[in-house]
Amino acid sequence: MESLGVLLLHPMNAYLEQELDRRFRLIRLWDSPPDARADFLRSNAAAIRAVVGNAGYNADSALIDALPALEIVASFSVGIDRVDLAKCRERGIRVTNTPDVLTDDVADLAVGLAIAALRKIPQADRYVRAGLWKAKGDYTLTTRFSGKRVAILGLGRIGLAVAKRAEAFDCSISYHSRSQKPFPNYRFFTNVVDLAANCDVLIVACSLNAETHHIVSREVIHALGPEGVLINIGRGAHVDEPELVSALFEKRLGAAGLDVFEHEPFPPEQLIGLDNVVLVPHVGSDTEETCKAMADLVLQNLEAHALNKPLLTPFSGKRVGIIGLGRIGLAIATRVEAFDCPVNYYQRTKKEYPNYTYYPSVVELAANSDVLVVACPLNEQTRHIVNREVIDALGPKGVLINIGRGPHVDEPELVSALVEGRLGGAGLDVFEDEPNVPEALFTLDNVVLVPHVGSGTHETRQAMADLVLGNLEAHVLKKPLLTPVV
Amino acid sequence: MASAITASTAPPSGAKHSVLLLRRANDYLAAALRARYHVLSFYDSGEPLPAFLAASAAAEPEPPRAALVVGGGAIRVDTAFLDAAPYLRCVVTTSAGLDHVDLAECACRGVLVAGAGEVFSTDVADHAVGLLIDVLRKVSAADRYVRRGLWPVQGQGDYPLGSKLGGKRVGIIGLGNIGSSIARRLKAFGCVIQYHSRRPKDTVSFKYFPDVTSLATESDVLIVACALNAQTQHIVNMEVLEALGEDGVVVNIARGGNIDEAALIRALKGGEIAGAGLDVFEKEPEVPTDFFSMDNVVLTAHEAVFTTESRSDLCDLMIGNLEAFFDGKPLLTHVLPK
Numbered sequence: 001m002e003s004l005g006v007l008l009l010h011p012m013n014a015y016l017e018q019e020l021d022r023r024f025r026l027i028r029l030w031d032s033p034p035d036a037r038a039d040f041l042r043s044n045a046a047a048i049r050a051v052v053g054n055a056g057y058n059a060d061s062a063l064i065d066a067l068p069a070l071e072i073v074a075s076f077s078v079g080i081d082r083v084d085l086a087k088c089r090e091r092g093i094r095v096t097n098t099p100d101v102l103t104d105d106v107a108d109l110a111v112g113l114a115i116a117a118l119r120k121i122p123q124a125d126r127y128v129r130a131g132l133w134k135a136k137g138d139y140t141l142t143t144r145f146s147g148k149r150v151a152i153l154g155l156g157r158i159g160l161a162v163a164k165r166a167e168a169f170d171c172s173i174s175y176h177s178r179s180q181k182p183f184p185n186y187r188f189f190t191n192v193v194d195l196a197a198n199c200d201v202l203i204v205a206c207s208l209n210a211e212t213h214h215i216v217s218r219e220v221i222h223a224l225g226p227e228g229v230l231i232n233i234g235r236g237a238h239v240d241e242p243e244l245v246s247a248l249f250e251k252r253l254g255a256a257g258l259d260v261f262e263h264e265p266f267p268p269e270q271l272i273g274l275d276n277v278v279l280v281p282h283v284g285s286d287t288e289e290t291c292k293a294m295a296d297l298v299l300q301n302l303e304a305h306a307l308n309k310p311l312l313t314p315f316s317g318k319r320v321g322i323i324g325l326g327r328i329g330l331a332i333a334t335r336v337e338a339f340d341c342p343v344n345y346y347q348r349t350k351k352e353y354p355n356y357t358y359y360p361s362v363v364e365l366a367a368n369s370d371v372l373v374v375a376c377p378l379n380e381q382t383r384h385i386v387n388r389e390v391i392d393a394l395g396p397k398g399v400l401i402n403i404g405r406g407p408h409v410d411e412p413e414l415v416s417a418l419v420e421g422r423l424g425g426a427g428l429d430v431f432e433d434e435p436n437v438p439e440a441l442f443t444l445d446n447v448v449l450v451p452h453v454g455s456g457t458h459e460t461r462q463a464m465a466d467l468v469l470g471n472l473e474a475h476v477l478k479k480p481l482l483t484p485v486v
Numbered sequence: 487m488a489s490a491i492t493a494s495t496a497p498p499s500g501a502k503h504s505v506l507l508l509r510r511a512n513d514y515l516a517a518a519l520r521a522r523y524h525v526l527s528f529y530d531s532g533e534p535l536p537a538f539l540a541a542s543a544a545a546e547p548e549p550p551r552a553a554l555v556v557g558g559g560a561i562r563v564d565t566a567f568l569d570a571a572p573y574l575r576c577v578v579t580t581s582a583g584l585d586h587v588d589l590a591e592c593a594c595r596g597v598l599v600a601g602a603g604e605v606f607s608t609d610v611a612d613h614a615v616g617l618l619i620d621v622l623r624k625v626s627a628a629d630r631y632v633r634r635g636l637w638p639v640q641g642q643g644d645y646p647l648g649s650k651l652g653g654k655r656v657g658i659i660g661l662g663n664i665g666s667s668i669a670r671r672l673k674a675f676g677c678v679i680q681y682h683s684r685r686p687k688d689t690v691s692f693k694y695f696p697d698v699t700s701l702a703t704e705s706d707v708l709i710v711a712c713a714l715n716a717q718t719q720h721i722v723n724m725e726v727l728e729a730l731g732e733d734g735v736v737v738n739i740a741r742g743g744n745i746d747e748a749a750l751i752r753a754l755k756g757g758e759i760a761g762a763g764l765d766v767f768e769k770e771p772e773v774p775t776d777f778f779s780m781d782n783v784v785l786t787a788h789e790a791v792f793t794t795e796s797r798s799d800l801c802d803l804m805i806g807n808l809e810a811f812f813d814g815k816p817l818l819t820h821v822l823p824k
Contacts, residue, residue, distance in 0.1 A: 042738050093522045104650065104652040104675075104676060105623075105650055105651075105672065108619060108623065108650075108651045109619070109625075110626055111615075111619070111622055111675075112619030113612075113625065114625055115612055115615060115616035116619075116625050116626075118794075119612065119613060119616055121626060121784065122620075122625060122629040124785075124786040124787055125784050125786060126626075126630075127787060128773055128786065129777075129778045129785065133770075133771040133773065134771045134773075137771075138791070139789050140792075141787075141792050141793060142792065142793055142794075143794055144608065144612065144793040144795040144796065145612045146608045146609070146611075147608075150588065162673055165674045168670055168671045169612065245626070265637040266637075266638055268638070278625065278629050279628075279632040280624075280629060281628055281631065281645050283624070283645060286647050286648055287650040288649060289649070289653075291647055293612060345489045357694075364613055403533070412533075416623040485518075486517065
């Protein structure tokens with residue numbers, strides 16, 4: 001794998017750098033002086049097939065243009081807002097990130113910052129170190145963290161992990177995200193201002209993209225108010241920073257705990273002197289354990305790419321959720337993996353598939369997938385396993401593929417969801433009452449309908465017929481059946 | 487409200503019951519007491535304690551049958567105190583710790599004692615978790631780093647890595663209300679909870695250790711959450727710290743006296759343990775300056791209970807206990823000798 005030239009954009013982790021050097025051909029971007037960068041890239045362009053970036057330095061448009069041989073961007077981060085995804089898609093460049101391994105650390109820090117901000121722990125520590133406890137007496141009263149109303153912007157992996165922790169402190173949980181999630185105990189708000197107006201602590205945990213840029217606006221900060229607390233473990237650009245600074249300075253916002261800033265490593269000067277803010281230097285995933293796990297993911301993704309194996313944590317493809325990971329489900333998984341689709345699944349019992357993400361319910365599977373595929377057997381438990389709740393969780397951008405049995409899906413619900421635009425689209429091979437197909441589907445532009453042809457190839461029908469004949473013969477000749485159903 | 491006191495114990499109608507106040511602060515709680523009771527304040531009297539107690543026997547309309555005391559201060563409710571105030575039938579204390587009250591002596595004399603119950607558990611537990619995350623993830627140290635303008639100088643990714651909370655074996659010393667509240671919170675972060683207390687608790691599934699050294703040997707974090715008494719004085723000593731080991735972290739939200747402070751300083755200086763989060767010290771408000779140069783300790787000013795919510799809850803509880811006593815009803819947070 002020494003032929004895989006990897007461009008590392010910035011020093012980010014000693015272990016990662018050392019292993020990249022050992023396993024691949026490592027080129028360090030900072031080996032060239034900043035003003036000679038263009039020449040440096042030009043002279044190395046033919047060799048560079050991979051780029052490793054992080055939250056601060058990643059494969060933007062200019063860099064991608066300068067690297068004609070680039071095949072893969074493996075980011076040492078979960079957020080890839082600084083990767084030009086559109087350009088990668090255009091050029092067929094694969095993208096991987098480091099989800100899951102850092103979820104706990106980032107969620108831990110979010111709660112740690114909330115407690116630190118409300119209970120003013122760093123401020124008290126400063127007070128004690130300055131000898132003021134002895135000179136001036138007790139430190140000020142603060143306010144309790146437990147029981148506060150916690151609002152989370154973005155209920156993905158990190159948001160959910162924050163919620164689970166906050167619940168242990170008897171905090172009530174509310175959230176805003178693109179679509180409602182299957183958590184009836186968490187109150188959903190369709191807009192961020194209302195979310196902020198109805199909470200005590202607002203935690204930013206969504207990904208950064210065009211829609212979420214400055215999602216914490218002046219209006220939101222105003223709604224949070226003089227008793228409110230903002231915790232940002234997302235990206236600096238989630239927040240209108242100048243507005244935040246003046247609100248904190250003028251005490252129109254109670255307090256903040258910030259891990260990220262619009263122009264790292266430069267936090268706004270005015271924050272440095274304030275007593276109602278806790279500032280840390282983008283350390284959300286910075287523990288020994290997690291950085292090693294992230295580095296290993298980067299290395300394993302690069303190795304998989306070099307050896308033509310499925311990527312472990314591809315970001316590029318649509319997320320495919322498979323109901324039932326039996327023979328057919330697994331065959332689907334291995335095919336979509338080749339398209340860099342992350343694979344999620346649900347089935348009665350969780351099995352050990354290191355690259356596939358298990359969800360304990362179909363609703364949660366649907367909420368976390370772009371394409372939902374039905375591939376389980378039909379029985380009492382799986383009848384209408386795709387019901388209204390599942391369809392809603394899949395949502396207006398989601399697609400349902402049914403190659404199981406018609407009765408797996410609540411067909412009237414499916415039809416009305418498609419007609420009303422509550423579900424993005426569907427590809428259906430099976431129906432509840434074949435050969436009758438609901439007429440309402442015929443005029444729709446977002447469905448593909450085929451007449452139960454899943455196994456309809458010459459080769460397969462021949463093989464199936466041979467099996468039927470073989471089983472009958474075995475029965476007549478009192479030999480073991482070929483494919484008994486247990 | 488209608489009360490159930492018998493005529494012989496009720497003051498003349500319209501008059502307030504007398505209450506001894508042995509608490510320096512003139513605040514929220516003091517004002518609430520004065521609104522309801524005829525308050526005899528020791529710190530306002532300017533007299534020495536024996537004289538004050540003797541003089542209170544002559545209070546009108548009746549001698550104070552209840553006293554409100556604080557913990558951690560100079561005043562101990564012991565034999566001498568009770569001898570000097572034989573009219574007292576009830577002692578109400580504002581602190582969670584009861585090391586300043588001789589419970590056996592009170593029980594002997596039929597003096598009822600009411601403690602602070604669980605009023606502080608929530609805030610103390612929150613503070614303990616906050617301190618632990620701060621030490622492991624270097625929150626206060628990182629905040630100092632940013633404020634000193636070091637981030638641009640030392641660049642991205644250069645701040646020393648912290649240690650992950652999830653999966654850490656957390657040994658809690660004392661699994662009472664506070665210890666249990668801490669356990670419940672840390673479980674949600676993926677910590678493995680284990681404990682030491684005088685006796686194992688069969689209501690919990692956490693692993694029990696019969697002594698603190700064996701707990702420390704198998705823990706990554708030690709959290710001190712027990713009462714201070716003769717048996718728990720310096721319960722965390724050098725032997726325990728060595729058993730905890732060089733990656734270990736100690737959090738103390740109990741009493742300074744629970745830890746051998748000099749040993750702790752030596753252990754930190756020598757790298758025998760990785761860090762500490764301390765809300766309490768042996769000689770408050772004196773904090774050994776040795777700590778001030780350490781980046782791996784977090785120091786707070788015995789404030790784990792100092793929230794507006796606790797202050798308000800405590801006030802309600804103290805008044806509630808006094809009212810229950812004067813009404814002849816069971817105390818809200820009656821404490822019996824163990």
